Amino acid sequence: MTQTQEQLAPIIIPLSEENILLDTDSYKVSHAFQYKPGAVRHTAYLESRGGRYARTVMFGLQYILKRWMETRVTEAMVYEAAEAFGQHGVTFPLEQMLRIPQVHGGRLPLEIRALPEGSVVPVRTPLMTVTNTDPELPFLVGYFEALLERVWYPITVATQSWHIKQIIKEALERTSDHPEAELPYKLHDFGSRGVSSAESAAIGGAAHLVNFQGSDTFAGVRMLRNYYRAPMAAVSIPAAEHSTVTSWGKEGEVDAYRHALKALGTKGGLLAVVSDSYDLKNALSNIWGDALRQEVIDSGTTLVIRPDSGNPADMVRMTVNVLASRFGTTLNSKGYKVLNNVRVIQGDGINAESIREIIAAIETDGFSLTNVAFGMGGALLQQVDRDTQRVAYKLSAELFGDGTFMGVYKDPITDPGKRSKDGVLDVVIEDGKYVTRQYQTFDTTFPGSAMRTVYRDGEVLIEDDLETVRARAALGS
Structure with missing residues (x-):
């Protein structure tokens, strides 16, 4: 490039990779102007609607919350998002988003409840729910769907690894003198080079280590030390x-x-x-x-x-x-x-x-x-997708300023399997089984809930270490 070309080249200002307001699907940005007017509360839930496996292992939300959802949103982030999405062709809710730094000190006004990580539950059981805590910002529940729904990946890797563990466990119990000692090292993670990114290696590698203790994907070991207090999660x-x-x-x-x-x-x-x-x-x-x-x-x-x-x-x-x-x-x-x-x-x-x-x-x-x-590589960490366990995040209820409650659901006649749940959802354990509760009010104390409030207003409230997560997954065997 000549000096003249350099002088004429446009100056491109990089967009912040830490601005979580940019981490959404583009079409979500204008949804603040599309929801039924007057809503003050929204709630959504995430579940596996069924898929390759009949039971699902909950894992990975703690990483997402600590890595991303504790980010403090600044006015600069809001204006950056408004300008970038405006150039992109979508309408950004500038005034509403400014409430996050101006009213909430940058903390996201959301509450997230979830089943404990390591829980092994039947498909179609809600794994987490998300509700806004600022009545002016109900649309945030949907705005952060893309970021939160990425929990499908560690859930799916942990689920596949857990089910393979059951196959190996049964064989060891038939043929080995020391099945419990051998089992943790029987499926070794070879998948680091076969995934799409360094973060995928970390998240997928960590998810596998919920069930096993052998890995060459050191990124997963690092993630578990940093986010799940595991001094050394695996050996090679x-x-x-x-x-x-x-x-x-x-x-x-x-x-x-x-x-x-x-x-x-x-x-x-x-x-x-x-x-x-x-x-x-x-x-x-x-x-x-x-x-x-x-x-x-x-x-x-x-x-x-x-x-x-x-x-x-x-x-x-x-x-x-x-x-x-x-x-x-x-x-x-x-x-x-x-x-x-x-x-x-x-x-x-x-x-x-x-x-x-x-x-x-x-x-x-x-x-x-x-x-x-x-040793399992691409099939362990890469040959899965959101449809492997059909993980979905859906709006399930609204509350309006006049006190009106509305259950929200989809029910496509062309695919009954996509019928979503409505109501303010919770999960309880009755006679050893997970049972979904569907409340018709936001004013509930969730008696006997198996879910925990893990995040509220920009803060992670509960953190599990890997040892605790592994113990829960083992109990599901």
């Missing part, structure tokens, strides 16, 4: 990847393995080595099972072989059987074989269905699930 182990093996060349494959074993193998420790860079069966039979067999045994390390490429159930089955023939097995108290010195982790093509297939394959051959762990 030294592990090879294809580049660390192939950097030695095909002829140097045995040297690559020997070097990793000598550099990182420790007595009583674990070392994972991917072994399919060239010929998996040769690596199992002739390298690990012959040339390096005694070195593995003498090291005192438990070597974890990663088969990777190929049909997951077939590859794991072959790997387990070849390793059994080379290293031998021990029969546990339940009559299943446990490999000596070695284990297996499958990190390619892992999902709920392939895990079931792998379990069935090795059990057929008489092996305990003690021998096998799973």
